[in-house]
Amino acid sequence: MVDIFxxxxxxxxxxxxxxxxxxxxxxxxxxxxxxxxxxxxxxFLAWIMIYTIDAPVLEIDGTYFLLIIKEALVGIFVGFIAYLMLSAIQIAGGFIDFQMGFAIANVIDPQTGAQSPLTGQYLYMISLLFLLSVNGHHLLMDGIFYSYQFIPIDQPWIPFGDEGLAEFVVKAFNSMFIIAFQMAIPVVGSLFLVDVALGIIARTVPQLNVFVVGLPVKIGVSFIVLFIVMSVLMVVVSRLFETMLETMRGLLSLMGGL
Known part of the structure; x- marks a missing residue:
């Protein structure tokens, strides 16, 4: 046993x-x-990892406190990118809720304590269960483990002033919204056609109160479409996991100056 002290x-x-x-x-x-x-x-993870990474012998001095700040920033940034990519699921649910009339009815997200859309929280919970079923949490831990290949412990600085790092974060933010739109477009597009049909009916049959009939019709159509495209949504979510890991790897490469 190696002396840990x-x-x-x-x-x-x-x-x-x-x-x-x-x-x-x-x-x-x-x-x-x-x-x-x-x-x-x-x-316990740190205790295990210290035996597997090439850890240097450090002294507690002024540089050591800079290393503490650097380590905290690395962990927060990598975790934030992972959470940012998975936020596409809740944003897609927000798009769907806005079209189907559920935008006013939100639920409390147990992760952040903030309000989140009903459909977004439903899809997010299913996606987290899917992430656990494919051992995605192990891949996330692998990401923080292999981060020491990109950013060593004794590297005292992170190139936050590099324009490539800021551009990469903006592109990740952009791709998150694109994925959210791709996930929501089947339901949102179907509800747009329903709105067009209700508009035609309102012009041709003025006696029919479209505002009373339209809301339950839109809710029913959105549930039917969600049931139909759920398998396709899970395929998109699986690719979202791949995008999340690739984004984490790219961020670590830029933060490590590679």
Whole structure:
């Protein structure tokens, strides 16, 4: 067994990066998970990882505190990118809710404590279960483990002033909205055709109160279309997971100066 005491400062840095990653990443950042459990998982992960990565022997000095800030920023940024890509599911649900008339009825998101759309929260929960079923949480942990190949522990700086890093984050934000639109377009497009049909009916049959009939018709059509395209949505979600991992890898490469 390797003596852990000389590597204890390095293990604390690993612990800071892992726990900062837990603050933002999907699943583990849920407020329903006790903080003691998050800290315990992060500590044991750091203990395991310190034996597998090429950890240097560090001294606790002024540079060490800069390394602590750097590790926290790395964990938060990587977790934020992972959460940003999965937010496309809730945004797609927001598009669908706005068209079907559920925009005023929101639910509390247990992860953030903020209000989120009904359909978005429903699709998000299914996507998280799908992520767990394909061991996506293991891939997320692999991402934070292999981050040390891009950003070593003793690297004291991150090139935040690099325009490539800002451009990459903006492109990731843009791709998230594109994926959300692609997920929502089957239901939103169908409801647009329903609106056109209701508009034609309102002009041809003035005696029919379209405002009373239109809302239940739109809700029923949206549920039917959601039931039909659910399998296609899961295919898009699986590709979203791939995009999320590729985005995490690209961000780590830029932050590591590679």
């Amino acid at each position: 000389p590597y204890f400062p390095s293990m604390l840095l690993v612990f800071v990066r892992v726990t900062s990653f837990f603050l933002m990443m999907p699943i583990f950042s849920y407020r329903t998970i006790p903080n003691a459990a998050k800290i315990g998982i992060g500590f």
